[in-house]
Amino acid sequence: MKKRPFTLAATAFHTPERGILEVLEKHLFSIDAEGRIADILSPADDGYEQKKEAARAERTLVELAAGQFLLPGLIDLHIHAPQWPQMGKALDVPLEVWLQKYTFPLEAKYADLDFARTVYADLVDGLIANGTTTALYFATIHGPASLALAEICLAKGQRALIGKVVMDDPVQCPDFYRDADATTAIKETEQFIEAVRALAPGKRPLVQPVITPRFIPSCTDEALKGLSHLAARYDCHVQTHCSESDWAKTFVEDRFGQSDAASLDGFGLLTRRTILAHSNFIDEEDMNLIAARGAGIAHCPLSNAYFANAAFPLRAALDRHMHVGLGTDISGGYSPSLFDGCRHALSTSRMLQSGVHAHLPPQERGLPGAPINHCEAFWLATAGGAQALDLPTGSFRRGLEFDALLLDTRVAHSDIHIYDGYDTPEDVFQKIVLNATHGNIAKVWVSGREILKGIEPR
Numbered sequence: 001m002k003k004r005p006f007t008l009a010a011t012a013f014h015t016p017e018r019g020i021l022e023v024l025e026k027h028l029f030s031i032d033a034e035g036r037i038a039d040i041l042s043p044a045d046d047g048y049e050q051k052k053e054a055a056r057a058e059r060t061l062v063e064l065a066a067g068q069f070l071l072p073g074l075i076d077l078h079i080h081a082p083q084w085p086q087m088g089k090a091l092d093v094p095l096e097v098w099l100q101k102y103t104f105p106l107e108a109k110y111a112d113l114d115f116a117r118t119v120y121a122d123l124v125d126g127l128i129a130n131g132t133t134t135a136l137y138f139a140t141i142h143g144p145a146s147l148a149l150a151e152i153c154l155a156k157g158q159r160a161l162i163g164k165v166v167m168d169d170p171v172q173c174p175d176f177y178r179d180a181d182a183t184t185a186i187k188e189t190e191q192f193i194e195a196v197r198a199l200a201p202g203k204r205p206l207v208q209p210v211i212t213p214r215f216i217p218s219c220t221d222e223a224l225k226g227l228s229h230l231a232a233r234y235d236c237h238v239q240t241h242c243s244e245s246d247w248a249k250t251f252v253e254d255r256f257g258q259s260d261a262a263s264l265d266g267f268g269l270l271t272r273r274t275i276l277a278h279s280n281f282i283d284e285e286d287m288n289l290i291a292a293r294g295a296g297i298a299h300c301p302l303s304n305a306y307f308a309n310a311a312f313p314l315r316a317a318l319d320r321h322m323h324v325g326l327g328t329d330i331s332g333g334y335s336p337s338l339f340d341g342c343r344h345a346l347s348t349s350r351m352l353q354s355g356v357h358a359h360l361p362p363q364e365r366g367l368p369g370a371p372i373n374h375c376e377a378f379w380l381a382t383a384g385g386a387q388a389l390d391l392p393t394g395s396f397r398r399g400l401e402f403d404a405l406l407l408d409t410r411v412a413h414s415d416i417h418i419y420d421g422y423d424t425p426e427d428v429f430q431k432i433v434l435n436a437t438h439g440n441i442a443k444v445w446v447s448g449r450e451i452l453k454g455i456e457p458r
């Protein structure tokens with residue numbers, strides 16, 4: 001879609017490399033008709049003033065006020081779209097009970113296309129309001145409802161990767177919510193891929209289909225094999241849950257005599273375009289395998305606090321240069337905000353370092369080196385997620401898609417308080433990562449299109 005080119009005069013924060021904050025003070029960002037960053041000029045560059053004046057004369061200049069900042073859009077690497085109505089409740093039982101008692105009955109309701117359309121419209125509005133410019137979604141087993149999610153993301157302008165969920169195992173999945181059999185699941189996945197590609201054709205589609213075996217326990221061998229063939233034939237992303245809890249990990253080991261990651265690899269499902277959710281129990285061998293395949297991990301720290309029985313070894317994964325981003329895992333996680341995701345990743349990493357066993361002497365308690373800092377957390381939520389998905393977004397560089405937020409620290413009731421002469425730009429960025437809420441997000445752009453319209457009153 002052609003858009004009107006424009007130029008932004010703004011102070012921007014981004015973390016193009018893990019842990020490295022770049023402050024682009026009063027830079028000019030030129031956005032082209034394709035929605036990409038055509039140019040970035042600093043005030044010291046030749047032509048800065050002329051360019052700004054020319055944009056002003058053409059009425060294509062967007063100038064941010066003091067206290068307003070530009071940030072890259074946030075990337076949710078793992079979210080269950082149909083669980084939106086369940087967000088903030090039903091977290092009183094372990095994962096395997098939660099699925100059967102609450103989640104499968106809710107997801108079964110998406111056989112009703114009207115219900116699906118109502119919820120998915122609310123969901124996409126809610127995520128955009130929270131600054132999520134890209135989401136990797138699990139939908140449900142239903143082709144029509146999953147396609148409705150794709151249509152809604154496209155209409156509202158959110159970058160989305162969407163999977164029709166496959167779960168065909170008659171022992172693990174209830175009769176009321178299961179693919180009829182492996183052949184049907186594979187056929188319907190293929191139809192879904194083709195339908196999404198027809199909806200969003202071209203080399204840079206805003207919405208893409210994803211092969212989505214829910215997790216090994218819910219799928220037959222035949223389905224897993226068939227899906228890996230589809231992933232290769234259609235060159236699709238793959239997403240699934242990996243080694244999330246004691247129960248999930250042990251289930252796979254009992255069935256295949258090897259880890260989740262090794263089993264997925266055996267089926268050909270571990271590729272550069274695979275995202276594994278959680279992965280709390282991966283060991284060194286798994287990490288080496290996942291890193292060798294170039295697959296990514298969606299770290300979901302809040303949900304892990306409820307379901308995982310263990311913390312994800314984030315520092316070990318980052319030290320191996322594995323691809324890692326952040327997922328909200330709605331509704332295993334109760335917050336739609338990736339700023340919250342950053343905070344939960346930070347606090348989890350700090351708890352890992354200090355250890356939880358106060359009766360042990362300090363030197364025996366935790367994992368030295370485990371803490372991440374706010375720059376690493378923000379990288380996970382932006383450039384790290386983009387790297388995992390192999391998408392040209394996540395930071396401000398010439399040629400990348402312009403997916404961005406206007407963060408306004410001066411709105412009423414803001415929890416970000418800045419004092420001139422006391423806070424450095426680096427301090428401001430840290431305060432944003434630690435205290436921003438959706439109330440601070442004044443505008444959202446995806447591929448150069450302004451998509452935040454606010455949530456309609458209901």
Ligand SMILES: Nc1nc2[nH]cnc2c(=O)[nH]1
Pocket residue numbers: 080095099103214215241244303307329332
């Ligand atoms: N957190 C989480 N784990 C899962 N494992 C299989 N399905 C799910 C799900 O919906 N949520």
Ligand SMILES: [Zn+2]
Pocket residue numbers: 078080241277329332
């Ligand atoms: Zn999940």
